[in-house]
Amino acid sequence: MQTGTVNPRAAHLSLALRHVADATDGISRAGIAARTGLNRSTASSLIDELITGGLVKETGFHKGAAKAGRPATALGLRDDGPAGLGIDVNVDYTAVCVVDLTGALRYKHVLAEDQRGHTTREILDRIARLARGAQQAADADGLTLCGSAVAVPGIVDRAHTKVTLAPNLGWRDLDVTEVLPADIHDGRTTLDNEANYAALSESALLRRHASYLFVSGQIGVGAGIVLDGTLYRGAHGWSGEIGHLTVDRDGPPCPCGRRGCLERYAGQEAILRAAGIGSDAGTSFGVRPTVAVLAERARAGCPATVKALTRAGHVLGDTLAGCLNLLDLTHVVLGGIYRELAPWMSPPIEHELSTQFLGAPWAIPTVQVATYGPEAPAIGAARSVIHDVLTNPLRWLTR
Amino acid sequence: MQTGTVNPRAAHLSLALRHVADATDGISRAGIAARTGLNRSTASSLIDELITGGLVKETGFHKGAAKAGRPATALGLRDDGPAGLGIDVNVDYTAVCVVDLTGALRYKHVLAEDQRGHTTREILDRIARLARGAQQAADADGLTLCGSAVAVPGIVDRAHTKVTLAPNLGWRDLDVTEVLPADIHDGRTTLDNEANYAALSESALLRRHASYLFVSGQIGVGAGIVLDGTLYRGAHGWSGEIGHLTVDRDGPPCPCGRRGCLERYAGQEAILRAAGIGSDAGTSFGVRPTVAVLAERARAGCPATVKALTRAGHVLGDTLAGCLNLLDLTHVVLGGIYRELAPWMSPPIEHELSTQFLGAPWAIPTVQVATYGPEAPAIGAARSVIHDVLTNPLRWLTR
Known part of the structure; x- marks a missing residue:
């Protein structure tokens, strides 16, 4: 409504580009x-500007609108223009990916290695190496990286692109963006919690402006809250800390300093322990990922594993029901390790939602499996860069 | 951004009126x-239209902008034009109030009577009588009621202005609006959960587009979630059901069918029981309200009462910390009975937030006492009617 504060040309370019993207x-x-x-001449001149700027292309004749006279030219997003770099620094792997303007994944590289044995310097050097590789791949593919986004398992200070605290990495007040080669991020690096970026990988839900809770199981358990197709970050960007909701105040101690947090019951290591599997069995992304070990044993009918997954599902479902009692959302998306473990964890989760969610007699929430597994945060991070281009094309056009 | 879908005149009238209201x-x-x-001629003609329509008036000379030449005429909202009727049907009282366009409370009437001994018909007749009284008071005061809003302690279906379920009133699928005399609501009645409307009574926080959780203690415990100055209702309008978040799955049974809900520890009757006071001591609004009995005993140092309030504060604070871990809000407002009980309940609540909210080392949330007590839902309901006029003045101008 503050019409005086918006650059009308910027707003119109964004509006036109958004309609090209949505069609x-x-x-x-x-x-x-x-x-x-x-009006048609304004729209036409905006499109010409977007074509000249390398964001939109003519894709042939538009069949949908065929009427008498010359057929109209169809427009689409260019897949050889700007691209976003997404980086996910997790506890037991580092992932990078490149996504083009259409949202398509063009490059992916995952390095499975537990960070916990390494110094911050080693981890940061590894990120820089992977980013450099992604840069070269993008160049070779004719894409121009126009920004990067870094996902971390912790609390971030987005305004200052700093990791405030990532307990499982041992990071505190760390500027991750400084390690990225300057020509890669072009001064445009953003930072967010990995569950937030993972939530943004669900493009089908985002496109229809859905509201949902994306719950991401890793060593920790995080959640991204999306309201009407927009990530809800909270006052400081700390929203979605579902892993530290209290299940039992007299429960086992948590590295966060409290007791009985959800992570201690439904996090990767808690499930492994309950299933009697050592946490050295693998990593999220390793040759033989931990989650694959769990899924394999569950498929083989191992009673301890099935029991551990069922129990974790009940505890997670009970917590999720609480979140829905507070937020009244229609969809829950199971991401991270929960994606592959959904065959065993979904039934107890759905049971809890149908008995513990107050609105269940009238509307049972939909529990669905995430589109992507452990690569979701990197993909969502890269897409957030693209989202910024679609929202503010003028910045790309005047770079 | 969907510039094509908004009536520009309606949007401009609303924009101009909003700036008059904010100044x-x-x-x-x-x-x-x-x-x-x-531009100035457009702005001037919009203001003329708002003046002719009885929403804005010239209030004298505008001192702030004094420059050379003729002093400018200052504008303000009219306090003798449209007014909103707010009705709160609670378990142990019914309240009505009238608020004018400036947000000022112009009429209030509270009937303290426990509804639980009465039939739905009797309760509805009582509402109609109170609404009629408010109508007459508004007329006598030169105000024109332009809509009404009804607050209920339960789940509502706003689209069909029906109470889906209000367990403590024994209501299910009930159209409350039908009982209002037609000339009062003019076909414009809205309905919401009482905690949602109570949250809208905090005009100072709303004016600066704050995000906050308004927690309302009554027989039940409800919460209104306000994000960036706008009430967040959720997919079905069921958000904020904090009273049924689980404190202990093995705890005492709750009328909702679950066990160990927050209400069983921090609701009015749970506190009374823990303090050893019979629940027949009074009502929220009675001659000697229940909450006044509690406050009086606490002030006198009664150990059982102080202990009960402290314990309820700890349990409530722990649950609130969970809500903040999920939503990352900066403010919690204590409303309903918690307002008067804040001297004893705030310290344990603040203790829990400072130890259980994950962001506390960097930003401790502010716990503040609500502006209004049990009358908050009725005031917020009436203000929601006014908010609709400010948002869509064209509907008032073309009525």
């Missing part, structure tokens, strides 16, 4: 005019 | 133009 089956200049409410 | 020290036509980004 997955192509759209004409006349279609952009009709959907934005702008 | 508590008066604003001139030129000031409206400057703040909205509209």
